[in-house]
Amino acid sequence: MEKRRSIRPKISVGRHAGAVSINVDSYRPLVGDELIDELIMLARELSGVRICHLNSTALGGGVAELLSRYLPLLQTFGLSADWRIIHGTREFFVVTKAFHNALQGAQYDLTEADRRIYLQANEESAKLIGREYDVYIVHDPQSAAIRHFIGENRAKWIWRCHIDSSSPDPNVSQFFKPFIEAYDALVFTMPEFLLPGLQIKRVAFIPPAIDPLATKNMEIPIELCKRAIADSGVDLTRPLLVQVSRFDPWKDPLGVIRAYRLVKEAVPGVQLALIGGMAGDDPEGWHILEQIEEEAANDRDLYVFTNLAGVGSMEVNVFQRGCDLIIQKSIREGFGLVVSEALWKEKPVIAGRAGGIPMQFPEGYHRYLVDTVEECADRVLHLLKRPGDRGDFGRAGREHVRKHFLFPRLLRNELRLIKDLLHPG
Ligand code: UDP
Numbered sequence: 001m002e003k004r005r006s007i008r009p010k011i012s013v014g015r016h017a018g019a020v021s022i023n024v025d026s027y028r029p030l031v032g033d034e035l036i037d038e039l040i041m042l043a044r045e046l047s048g049v050r051i052c053h054l055n056s057t058a059l060g061g062g063v064a065e066l067l068s069r070y071l072p073l074l075q076t077f078g079l080s081a082d083w084r085i086i087h088g089t090r091e092f093f094v095v096t097k098a099f100h101n102a103l104q105g106a107q108y109d110l111t112e113a114d115r116r117i118y119l120q121a122n123e124e125s126a127k128l129i130g131r132e133y134d135v136y137i138v139h140d141p142q143s144a145a146i147r148h149f150i151g152e153n154r155a156k157w158i159w160r161c162h163i164d165s166s167s168p169d170p171n172v173s174q175f176f177k178p179f180i181e182a183y184d185a186l187v188f189t190m191p192e193f194l195l196p197g198l199q200i201k202r203v204a205f206i207p208p209a210i211d212p213l214a215t216k217n218m219e220i221p222i223e224l225c226k227r228a229i230a231d232s233g234v235d236l237t238r239p240l241l242v243q244v245s246r247f248d249p250w251k252d253p254l255g256v257i258r259a260y261r262l263v264k265e266a267v268p269g270v271q272l273a274l275i276g277g278m279a280g281d282d283p284e285g286w287h288i289l290e291q292i293e294e295e296a297a298n299d300r301d302l303y304v305f306t307n308l309a310g311v312g313s314m315e316v317n318v319f320q321r322g323c324d325l326i327i328q329k330s331i332r333e334g335f336g337l338v339v340s341e342a343l344w345k346e347k348p349v350i351a352g353r354a355g356g357i358p359m360q361f362p363e364g365y366h367r368y369l370v371d372t373v374e375e376c377a378d379r380v381l382h383l384l385k386r387p388g389d390r391g392d393f394g395r396a397g398r399e400h401v402r403k404h405f406l407f408p409r410l411l412r413n414e415l416r417l418i419k420d421l422l423h424p425g
Pocket residue numbers: 060061062063065216244245246275276277309310311312313316334335336337338339341
């Protein structure tokens with residue numbers, strides 16, 4: 001990993017195969033036998049069912065992160081599951097990023113050209129998707145219209161929305177509704193995220209989760225983490241703050257820099273590392289990265305680590321473990337996997353009060369959720385001065401994540417839903 005390196009992303013096309021094999025029993029000490037035994041039963045009941053997960057990028061962002069480990073896990077339980085990635089031009093991803101923002105509440109002037117670009121790409125992708133599956137799980141708006149273009153079909157279709165679509169731009173929402181209503185079930189992270197005014201056949205609320213056994217989250221000795229961070233040029237005799245996320249206005253990296261500068265007035269030695277990349281389906285990131293790089297150009301304590309579609313899992317793990325505090329100052333958020341990732345590593349997190357972030361915070365620690373740059377700086381200063389509080393927060397966070405936000409729970413929710421759809425009653 002190099003400081004301030006950026007490479008343009010390629011768009012991924014076609015089928016993405018999970019090549020990892022996972023030992024199911026390794027989850028038992030983490031989540032208990034009861035849950036794993038139920039998963040084995042559910043998988044037996046669903047034996048022979050062919051599942052297809054569908055999204056628009058193999059690289060960057062939470063959905064790709066999740067699917068890259070989730071598919072191998074489904075396969076480990078003996079289920080037949082594939083991950084398919086839809087085709088798209090840069091023009092298509094510019095439109096879908098605008099739709100994503102509009103469903104998250106940004107105003108948007110929906111044009112005829114937008115509709116045409118979106119629908120043409122979905123129609124083309126629909127022709128390429130195999131019809132052999134029993135259940136299709138389509139993630140997010142990019143490929144939501146595929147179900148419409150497939151037409152009459154005996155499979156069950158689930159639309160899995162990862163974003164907060166509770167107050168969408170009305171035109172974009174109107175445009176999407178018929179496509180979404182064609183699904184057999186919708187899944188949102190939490191009830192508050194539901195797109196208003198939908199005629200729904202069935203809805204489930206299922207938060208995402210992290211894989212504690214993935215390279216991103218596995219145990220690494222702290223001394224090793226510190227050595228690796230020092231090798232990248234950071235001075236670990238001084239405090240280090242870290243934010244890991246795509247370079248996206250909703251993640252507010254420029255707000256994080258402003259908060260860090262306020263902290264620096266009181267703690268001159270403090271350092272900030274912004275670790276991130278661009279999702280393959282997110283063309284907006286390059287502009288933000290340029291602004292961040294301008295900020296970093298004259299500040300030796302501000303590090304920007306970036307790479308094609310995101311810094312690697314091992315490096316993210318090392319920085320999350322080796323820093324003093326994690327910041328995730330999102331303004332709008334879907335779930336925010338990085339929060340669970342950090343808490344799982346017993347790292348305290350100061351985060352924006354947005355989307356699925358508050359539910360990941362352990363009870364008694366919601367005072368570290370912030371709405372402004374000033375609040376963020378204030379909470380960072382508070383925790384930097386109190387190593388004992390940082391330890392307590394971290395331990396409470398890990399236990400909360402263990403109970404609620406690890407992969408086996410997500411798998412149970414999803415398999416129960418599939419079972420109910422295929423075998424109602
Ligand atoms: N991530 C990464 N490298 C980066 C930036 C992010 O591996 O340079 C990972 C991060 O660890 C997390 C995911 O990408 O697993 C981001 O998911 P999240 O839900 O936090 O945000 P999203 O990008 O989906 O909005």
